[in-house]
Amino acid sequence: MDGILEKRKKQIHRTDEAKFDMECGKASLAGSVSQRACVFCGSRVVLYPITDALHLIHGPIGCASYTWDIRGATSSGRQLHRMSFCTDLTEKEVIYGGEKKLYKSLCTLIDKYKPAAAFVYATCIVGIIGDDMEAVCRKVEKEKGIRVLPVMSEGFKGTKKDGYKAACDAISELVGTGDTSGISKHSINILGDFNIAGETDIIRSYYERMGVEVVATITGDGRIDDICKAHGATLNVVQCSGSMTHLAKEMQAKYGIPYVRVSYVGIEDTSAALYDVAEKLGSEEIMEKTRELVAAEVAKIYPELLEIKKDLEGKRAAVYTGGAFKAFSLVRSLRTIGMIAAVVGSQTGNKEDYEQLRELCDPGTILVDDTNPVELSKFMQEQNIDIFIGGVKERPLAFKLGAGFCDHNHERKIPLGGFEGMVAFAKEVHASVMSPVWQFARKNKG
Amino acid sequence: MTMTQEEKEKDVSRNACKLCTPFGACLAFKGVTGSMTLLHGSQGCATYIRRYMISHFREPIDIASSNFTEDTAIFGGQKNFGTAVENVIRQYSPALIGIATTCLSETIGDDIKMLVHMFKKDTEVENLPEIVHVSTPSYNGTHSDGYYSTIRAISDTLVEKTGFCTDNVNVFPGMVSPADLRYLREIISSFNDNYVFFPDYADTLDGPSWDEYRPIPEGGEKIENIRSAGDSAGTIELFSCLDDKNSAGKLLEDKFGVANYRIGMPIGIRKTDAFIDALERITGSHAPAWLSAERGRLVDSYIDAHKYIFGKKAVVFGDEDMVVGITSLLSEIGITTVAAVSGGKSGKLESEIKRNNDASCDKAMIMDNSDFEDMAEAIEKLKPDLLIGNSKGYMLARKLKIPLVRTGFPVHDRFGGARIQHVGYRGTQQLFDRIVNAIIEKRQKDGDWGYTYM
Ligand code: SF4
Numbered sequence: 001m002d003g004i005l006e007k008r009k010k011q012i013h014r015t016d017e018a019k020f021d022m023e024c025g026k027a028s029l030a031g032s033v034s035q036r037a038c039v040f041c042g043s044r045v046v047l048y049p050i051t052d053a054l055h056l057i058h059g060p061i062g063c064a065s066y067t068w069d070i071r072g073a074t075s076s077g078r079q080l081h082r083m084s085f086c087t088d089l090t091e092k093e094v095i096y097g098g099e100k101k102l103y104k105s106l107c108t109l110i111d112k113y114k115p116a117a118a119f120v121y122a123t124c125i126v127g128i129i130g131d132d133m134e135a136v137c138r139k140v141e142k143e144k145g146i147r148v149l150p151v152m153s154e155g156f157k158g159t160k161k162d163g164y165k166a167a168c169d170a171i172s173e174l175v176g177t178g179d180t181s182g183i184s185k186h187s188i189n190i191l192g193d194f195n196i197a198g199e200t201d202i203i204r205s206y207y208e209r210m211g212v213e214v215v216a217t218i219t220g221d222g223r224i225d226d227i228c229k230a231h232g233a234t235l236n237v238v239q240c241s242g243s244m245t246h247l248a249k250e251m252q253a254k255y256g257i258p259y260v261r262v263s264y265v266g267i268e269d270t271s272a273a274l275y276d277v278a279e280k281l282g283s284e285e286i287m288e289k290t291r292e293l294v295a296a297e298v299a300k301i302y303p304e305l306l307e308i309k310k311d312l313e314g315k316r317a318a319v320y321t322g323g324a325f326k327a328f329s330l331v332r333s334l335r336t337i338g339m340i341a342a343v344v345g346s347q348t349g350n351k352e353d354y355e356q357l358r359e360l361c362d363p364g365t366i367l368v369d370d371t372n373p374v375e376l377s378k379f380m381q382e383q384n385i386d387i388f389i390g391g392v393k394e395r396p397l398a399f400k401l402g403a404g405f406c407d408h409n410h411e412r413k414i415p416l417g418g419f420e421g422m423v424a425f426a427k428e429v430h431a432s433v434m435s436p437v438w439q440f441a442r443k444n445k446g
Numbered sequence: 447m448t449m450t451q452e453e454k455e456k457d458v459s460r461n462a463c464k465l466c467t468p469f470g471a472c473l474a475f476k477g478v479t480g481s482m483t484l485l486h487g488s489q490g491c492a493t494y495i496r497r498y499m500i501s502h503f504r505e506p507i508d509i510a511s512s513n514f515t516e517d518t519a520i521f522g523g524q525k526n527f528g529t530a531v532e533n534v535i536r537q538y539s540p541a542l543i544g545i546a547t548t549c550l551s552e553t554i555g556d557d558i559k560m561l562v563h564m565f566k567k568d569t570e571v572e573n574l575p576e577i578v579h580v581s582t583p584s585y586n587g588t589h590s591d592g593y594y595s596t597i598r599a600i601s602d603t604l605v606e607k608t609g610f611c612t613d614n615v616n617v618f619p620g621m622v623s624p625a626d627l628r629y630l631r632e633i634i635s636s637f638n639d640n641y642v643f644f645p646d647y648a649d650t651l652d653g654p655s656w657d658e659y660r661p662i663p664e665g666g667e668k669i670e671n672i673r674s675a676g677d678s679a680g681t682i683e684l685f686s687c688l689d690d691k692n693s694a695g696k697l698l699e700d701k702f703g704v705a706n707y708r709i710g711m712p713i714g715i716r717k718t719d720a721f722i723d724a725l726e727r728i729t730g731s732h733a734p735a736w737l738s739a740e741r742g743r744l745v746d747s748y749i750d751a752h753k754y755i756f757g758k759k760a761v762v763f764g765d766e767d768m769v770v771g772i773t774s775l776l777s778e779i780g781i782t783t784v785a786a787v788s789g790g791k792s793g794k795l796e797s798e799i800k801r802n803n804d805a806s807c808d809k810a811m812i813m814d815n816s817d818f819e820d821m822a823e824a825i826e827k828l829k830p831d832l833l834i835g836n837s838k839g840y841m842l843a844r845k846l847k848i849p850l851v852r853t854g855f856p857v858h859d860r861f862g863g864a865r866i867q868h869v870g871y872r873g874t875q876q877l878f879d880r881i882v883n884a885i886i887e888k889r890q891k892d893g894d895w896g897y898t899y900m
């Protein structure tokens with residue numbers, strides 16, 4: 001048993017192999033232990049950071065319990081998003097339908113918590129028992145006078161990406177309904193940053209220093225009112241291409257708002273993002289301030305990065321992310337601190353993403369789509385990995401095999417975006433790679 | 447005044463104090479050597495359950511899924527099922543595959559028994575592992591129910607009677623920590639070399655660093671041992687908030703005439719005594735001296751600390767069986783339980799608390815089928831001195847500015863959840879020390895003098 005299922009071989013490639021045609025966007029094989037979640041998970045992660053909305057999960061309890069306050073998305077205002085609300089369907093509703101309970105739940109919660117809007121998430125069994133969620137939402141919307149938006153996120157109806165799309169659809173319902181008077185022409189929306197450990201706040205402060213008005217942050221530290229007037233912005237700045245490009249495209253078609261794709265991970269990408277925005281807004285004054293900002297920020301962090309780099313030169317990392325876009329930035333960030341990305345993979349990358357990755361990575365790098373623990377452990381050993389960069393699910397595997405770990409997912413409590421985020425990232429990697437504990441891991445004992 | 451939450455229809459759950467049924471199944475299957483779990487349904491459930499367990503145990507936890515797609519949901523899971531089982535065998539070579547259903551496969555009505563039967567008939571795989579299946583729709587119970595039904599399903603599938611009678615004992619522990627399980631095994635083996643003890647996830651969920659990759663971590667009760675449970679002289683169930691129809695002890699009693707002793711979770715002196723008594727009765731051996739010494743030291747510490755804690759008011763929450771055990775401990779040491787709360791709905795919480803306790807629990811609000819917001823609203827006026835329960839109570843403890851003594855599962859905000867002890871004399875000792883110190887620490891912090899001795 002070499003641990004790789006025959007059918008998975010087309011989702012694994014080495015950068016020095018000749019023929020390259022990654023097969024991705026496939027459903028996971030039955031019986032594999034995928035690191036992927038479900039459609040619902042995709043919707044939930046995108047909408048979760050909207051802090052003044054009610055998030056009600058229509059389904060059985062588990063889907064809600066496992067997603068209660070596990071993410072690091074902070075808020076500068078209300079914290080209603082931290083509550084886990086669920087219709088907690090029981091056998092009776094599975095047989096006779098859950099619409100009545102959904103209606104009652106919504107009314108009770110809206111009366112009690114006075115949210116700015118409500119999102120109702122469909123889980124797998126709602127898709128089977130056939131509740132008309134949209135009708136219930138419409139009814140409550142009329143009665144309570146707030147927007148009540150159904151999110152069609154039945155878990156089995158696709159992948160996490162479809163969940164992003166369902167979330168974007170719900171957000172589009174809001175955009176365009178607010179008053180946009182008084183918004184500057186040098187204005188943007190921040191899309192696709194989720195305020196993990198306050199990252200949106202960091203990014204927003206950069207733009208403010210550049211003299212750019214931020215209309216809405218979607219969805220990190222998000223507010224319903226801001227989202228409603230997002231169509232008043234001049235430009236959409238989209239991070240995490242997978243989750244929010246759909247919304248950006250739609251806003252372009254509907255309101256003629258152009259968008260740029262950016263990443264705030266690493267020095268190069270963050271600087272490029274800010275310059276891009278300044279250029280698109282076409283103001284020399286903004287461009288000048290941006291130059292000053294980037295110079296000042298880089299000067300602030302560079303000496304420390306160089307210090308850290310001394311220790312990390314030549315160390316080898318495995319990178320496994322949700323979307324592929326973040327993987328690009330991580331490969332570059334690792335280079336900044338002298339490290340090599342020897343295994344790179346994502347849960348939901350597409351063909352072009354992997355082609356780009358191949359060009360970016362060093363020869364001999366293993367590229368992998370939708371992998372599983374058996375494969376990951378094999379690649380880690382084969383590539384002699386010093387640190388794994390990914391989500392919490394991969395942490396114990398890395399540790400067991402005597403490799404370090406850095407959480408680059410939504411559960412972390414340390415901001416890794418922007419310039420200060422780059423230092424935090426370097427420190428995180430350094431703390432794990434340089435710890436003396438690895439001497440006791442058996443792989444190092446001869 | 448006893449306020450019981452009658453089977454009132456809850457409109458909505460707000461910050462649930464329970465998990466879903468397959469979660470319990472996944473935990474229980476972790477307690478058998480060489481076992482691998484397959485959730486029959488869509489992918490998200492398996493991924494969520496893995497992540498939730500990993501955050502507590504900090505161990506690799508692999509749970510496969512048959513990965514339903516839209517087609518599967520419409521046409522049934524038969525094709526996925528066979529492929530899934532074969533892929534699990536190919537990647538993990540398990541000795542046992544535990545199959546639990548999710549809400550989805552239950553709702554579309556997949557007949558797993560039939561699917562297993564068909565699979566065995568059609569597959570070309572040789573030397574098939576044991577296949578145990580358990581039905582775990584979450585709209586019908588909680589993770590506790592999933593845990594108990596899985597013990598029962600494993601027993602139902604594997605246990606045989608050879609006709610050879612022994613003085614062996616079967617012990618089924620509740621959902622406790624790996625450290626608890628390790629200690630329970632130590633106790634049981636001091637009575638008799640031969641015993642059956644499962645689910646025992648002590649090593650699979652709290653194991654050493656590896657020298658090489660292992661698809662399935664070492665540890666767990668051996669399948670051969672489990673098979674012999676029908677020959678034992680008695681079974682001890684260390685939980686009591688369950689229906690007979692979910693009980694493996696009752697099953698072995700009915701099927702093989704093995705007497706069942708339902709003791710409950712042995713937290714505190716009286717409940718541990720009851721456990722030790724049952725062990726003595728079944729095995730015919732006496733408790734070893736070290737165990738009596740542990741009991742002696744525990745009694746001594748109760749006396750040493752009694753004045754620090756007398757009359758303090760506690761709110762206890764979490765899984766029903768652990769709540770019952772902890773309220774029993776509290777009644778031994780002079781702390782008043784003002785509320786006992788669980789998301790469980792076995793219907794036994796109140797009667798079990800009353801059965802174990804004297805009048806000291808009379809005033810307690812006993813709330814089953816409840817969530818954290820129900821609890822927050824109910825205890826507002828009770829002015830408790832401390833909370834005892836899992837880490838999900840932290841937000842409430844923070845709001846009330848009182849300590850939270852972390853017990854049970856999950857403990858997501860502290861290190862070492864797998865090593866927290868609760869049961870037996872030794873576990874009670876640790877829990878007792880932590881409770882006393884939480885109270886002392888609060889007094890020390892809040893006081894304006896800052897005593898350096900207490
Ligand atoms: S669908 Fe059912 S089994 Fe799956 S996570 Fe939700 S409650 Fe648990």
Ligand code: SF4
Nearest residue numbers: 038063124155490491
């Ligand atoms: S039931 Fe469906 S929606 Fe809920 S966690 Fe499982 S896959 Fe996701």
